[in-house]
Amino acid sequence: MQMAIVKMSSFNLFAFDSNRDDLLHELQKFEYVHFEDLEEAEDLKDEGLKSVTVPESMVEIDDEIAKVRHAIDILRRYHSEETGLKAMMEGKPSYTFKELEEKALKVDYLSAYEDLKELASKVDRIEEEENQLNALKEELEHWIKLDYPIKDLKAFEQSKVFVGTLPIKLGDKLDEELADLEYSHVEIISEDDENRYLFALTSKDEADKLYEVLRSSSFSVVDLVGDGTPREEIDSIDLKLEQLAEEKGKIEDSIIALLKHLSEFEVVYEYLVNKKLRLSASENFLATEKVNLIKGYIPMDMEGDFRKTIESSGLEAYYLEIEEVDRDDPNVPVLLENSKFAEVFESLTNMYALPRYNEVDPTPLLAPFYLVFFGMMVADMAYGLIMLIATSIVLKKANLEEDTRNFIKFFFYLSFSVIAWGALYGSFFGDLIPIKGLVDPAEQYQSILMLSIFFGLIHLFFGLGINAYMHIRDRRYLDAFADAGVWYMSLTGAIGLILSMYVPVPAVLLTISKWVMIAGLVGIVLTGGKDVEGIGAKIGVGIYELYGISGYVGDFVSYSRLMALALSGGFIAAAVNMIAGMLFEIGVIGVIFGIIVIIFGQSLNIFLSLLGAYVHTSRLIYVEFFGKFYEGGGKRFNLFRSKPEFINLK
Amino acid sequence: MTFSEFLVSHGGVFFGGLGVAFAVMFSGIGSATGLGIVGQAAAGLIIEEPEKFGRTLVFQLLPGTQGLYGFVVGLMIVGQLTIDMPLIQGLYLFAASLPVGFVGWGSAIAQGKAAAAGVTVLAKNEEEQTKGLIYAVMVETYALLAFVMYLIIANAIVF
Numbered sequence: 001m002q003m004a005i006v007k008m009s010s011f012n013l014f015a016f017d018s019n020r021d022d023l024l025h026e027l028q029k030f031e032y033v034h035f036e037d038l039e040e041a042e043d044l045k046d047e048g049l050k051s052v053t054v055p056e057s058m059v060e061i062d063d064e065i066a067k068v069r070h071a072i073d074i075l076r077r078y079h080s081e082e083t084g085l086k087a088m089m090e091g092k093p094s095y096t097f098k099e100l101e102e103k104a105l106k107v108d109y110l111s112a113y114e115d116l117k118e119l120a121s122k123v124d125r126i127e128e129e130e131n132q133l134n135a136l137k138e139e140l141e142h143w144i145k146l147d148y149p150i151k152d153l154k155a156f157e158q159s160k161v162f163v164g165t166l167p168i169k170l171g172d173k174l175d176e177e178l179a180d181l182e183y184s185h186v187e188i189i190s191e192d193d194e195n196r197y198l199f200a201l202t203s204k205d206e207a208d209k210l211y212e213v214l215r216s217s218s219f220s221v222v223d224l225v226g227d228g229t230p231r232e233e234i235d236s237i238d239l240k241l242e243q244l245a246e247e248k249g250k251i252e253d254s255i256i257a258l259l260k261h262l263s264e265f266e267v268v269y270e271y272l273v274n275k276k277l278r279l280s281a282s283e284n285f286l287a288t289e290k291v292n293l294i295k296g297y298i299p300m301d302m303e304g305d306f307r308k309t310i311e312s313s314g315l316e317a318y319y320l321e322i323e324e325v326d327r328d329d330p331n332v333p334v335l336l337e338n339s340k341f342a343e344v345f346e347s348l349t350n351m352y353a354l355p356r357y358n359e360v361d362p363t364p365l366l367a368p369f370y371l372v373f374f375g376m377m378v379a380d381m382a383y384g385l386i387m388l389i390a391t392s393i394v395l396k397k398a399n400l401e402e403d404t405r406n407f408i409k410f411f412f413y414l415s416f417s418v419i420a421w422g423a424l425y426g427s428f429f430g431d432l433i434p435i436k437g438l439v440d441p442a443e444q445y446q447s448i449l450m451l452s453i454f455f456g457l458i459h460l461f462f463g464l465g466i467n468a469y470m471h472i473r474d475r476r477y478l479d480a481f482a483d484a485g486v487w488y489m490s491l492t493g494a495i496g497l498i499l500s501m502y503v504p505v506p507a508v509l510l511t512i513s514k515w516v517m518i519a520g521l522v523g524i525v526l527t528g529g530k531d532v533e534g535i536g537a538k539i540g541v542g543i544y545e546l547y548g549i550s551g552y553v554g555d556f557v558s559y560s561r562l563m564a565l566a567l568s569g570g571f572i573a574a575a576v577n578m579i580a581g582m583l584f585e586i587g588v589i590g591v592i593f594g595i596i597v598i599i600f601g602q603s604l605n606i607f608l609s610l611l612g613a614y615v616h617t618s619r620l621i622y623v624e625f626f627g628k629f630y631e632g633g634g635k636r637f638n639l640f641r642s643k644p645e646f647i648n649l650k
Numbered sequence: 651m652t653f654s655e656f657l658v659s660h661g662g663v664f665f666g667g668l669g670v671a672f673a674v675m676f677s678g679i680g681s682a683t684g685l686g687i688v689g690q691a692a693a694g695l696i697i698e699e700p701e702k703f704g705r706t707l708v709f710q711l712l713p714g715t716q717g718l719y720g721f722v723v724g725l726m727i728v729g730q731l732t733i734d735m736p737l738i739q740g741l742y743l744f745a746a747s748l749p750v751g752f753v754g755w756g757s758a759i760a761q762g763k764a765a766a767a768g769v770t771v772l773a774k775n776e777e778e779q780t781k782g783l784i785y786a787v788m789v790e791t792y793a794l795l796a797f798v799m800y801l802i803i804a805n806a807i808v809f
Contacts (some may be wrong), residue, residue: 622784
């Protein structure tokens with residue numbers, strides 16, 4: 001088991017263009033291949049190599065993917081998703097790549113897709129019609145009191161009818177103006193928040209005049225559609241809606257009957273997405289008329305398997321060279337491999353930045369500190385036990401994706417630390433169940449504060465040590481001395497001096513501390529400017545480097561959060577218990593409410609404590625620890641597989 | 651009893667109580683404001699993507715911790731109050747309550763703004779949401795320092 005950045009080899013592969021599909025297929029099964037994009041390789045292009053044009057079949061595949069995706073989306077709408085826990089327990093079906101291909105090729109999804117498409121478009125049409133009818137019905141509902149057939153309103157010989165709306169805020173002045181009209185009758189049929197729904201009957205002679213009056217009050221004509229009275233029209237719309245709903249129900253039943261194909265569609269989808277990835281991989285290649293040049297990276301210890309894969313892929317002829325990579329080449333992709341324990345902490349490294357290929361993988365280095373610090377911040381036996389039990393059950397029962405599984409495992413490991421620190425602090429749901437711990441945080445927070453700073457010291461010194469290690473590994477001894485050595489001296493000396501103020505130390509030790517510190521500080525000034533030219537600049541930069549000491553002061557103080565978070569969490573738990581205790585004293589109802597307060601309060605505190613510990617420990621790692629040695633910025637090694645959405649792919 | 655006599659005999663407990671009030675009050679105002687700021691941003695996101703509710707809650711809770719630190723400091727001061735405590739002790743506790751109150755106030759609002767920006771990260775680039783979370787947590791350092799300083803102050807002098 002490797003614990004670090006996986007060693008890479010680079011390869012150059014020349015193969016016939018006609019064999020490309022078979023070759024890529026085999027390589028996809030192999031999975032651990034990262035192609036180098038040769039699109040930018042001008043030197044090769046100058047020699048006459050051209051970019052490979054993406055095969056036309058890409059368009060077809062995109063089309064197929066779109067169809068399958070459409071089918072999945074339709075079916076998922078009718079899929080009564082098993083809720084939460086049960087779905088998590090069952091998880092997604094698992095396939096190997098070979099099983100996936102075999103299963104996908106057996107499925108004839110097209111006929112099911114055509115059926116589905118037709119059914120779905122029928123549903124869409126019905127829904128559209130329903131919307132129209134509903135809009136019509138809503139419109140008519142305002143006129144429901146108008147007990148007269150709509151078609152007759154326009155059929156008067158001597159009179160004219162106006163039907164329409166008036167904005168309510170302009171309505172009042174209308175009455176005065178209407179008083180001048182002799183042969184007009186205006187009636188408000190109904191009103192809502194914004195409009196009055198108005199019916200006006202007038203003689204043909206006066207129609208224009210009335211219209212003018214109405215128009216000046218922002219009247220807008222409504223064109224009622226239909227034959228019967230509004231009431232009759234609404235009834236007939238309701239009848240139509242009922243029929244449509246029935247029809248829709250039947251169609252939906254047929255869609256639900258097709259649900260059995262959902263898992264097939266999902267498998268086909270994953271297969272097609274991988275196929276697309278395979279075809280689009282050729283965008284990375286260069287080619288002459290008949291030969292492809294493929295460059296890329298593979299893990300060094302898979303070299304043998306890689307050769308075998310290519311040999312067995314049925315190529316007529318090929319040329320393969322594999323060589324060691326240049327450690328400092330920024331193009332080398334980075335793949336992390338860690339022990340089962342450290343693996344779960346990889347998400348933290350990923351979140352910050354992948355290491356460059358010539359750095360170290362910080363994951364196994366940060367893991368033990370993360371474990372200790374997280375526990376120290378939560379520090380409650382009961383909270384730890386809850387974490388332990390919950391994560392154990394999930395890990396045992398549920399079928400999880402790898403990322404989720406690692407995330408749960410992360411908390412599983414952390415729970416032990418939380419329990420241990422809880423026992424040390426004598427905390428079980430705060431002070432709910434009294435336990436005799438080694439220290440009482442409420443009383444002895446000074447000692448815990450000292451301990452926190454001490455942990456900070458170890459953490460920072462360890463970080464500096466890694467920095468020194470990387471320099472020494474690469475034979476840059478002066479850098480090791482400048483970046484770590486002088487700081488070790490200054491800090492150790494300074495700590496010796498500070499300690500001497502509180503505890504009696506022999507005078508010799510004091511003198512040694514003093515001179516070590518002075519030597520360290522001089523060292524900082526002398527080596528700080530090693531990368532700049534000119535004596536003046538060297539001294540200037542060196543003195544500026546001294547300012548870095550204030551950074552260290554800040555770093556140490558930052559570790560006080562190890563104490564503060566545990567203490568505030570403990571106090572909040574205690575406050576919850578106190579409130580519950582007061583409620584307990586007032587009888588049965590008090591006991592019931594007390595229990596509710598405890599459950600609610602403690603749950604909230606667990607959540608807050610875990611969230612706080614998660615982000616604050618991350619901060620100690622990212623800012624204080626990584627600041628001492630880590631840069632990151634490596635390229636990710638892209639596996640030759642697409643990340644599955646509906647299944648687990650092994 | 652003149653006012654100064656009253657102050658000497660009962661001022662201790664009064665200023666101690668005032669310390670409790672300041673610690674809880676100002677950090678509480680800050681946290682409430684901060685939560686409000688994040689809540690508004692989160693509510694905007696929920697319109698489009700209600701399934702992100704749980705994760706917005708994480709962002710919203712961040713500026714809530716200042717109020718809790720103030721509450722804890724308040725509780726700790728309450729534990730030391732006695733009716734006949736000397737005036738100087740009361741004044742001292744009052745002074746000790748100020749950092750957590752005022753830093754809590756300012757930092758909770760600042761953290762609320764950072765967390766609201768984090769909600770935007772959650773909205774637009776879900777995978778990077780933890781980074782948004784960490785930016786917001788950076789702000790909290792100063793509230794924590796104020797809280798730690800209370801502990802140091804309270805422990806530095808024994809009455």
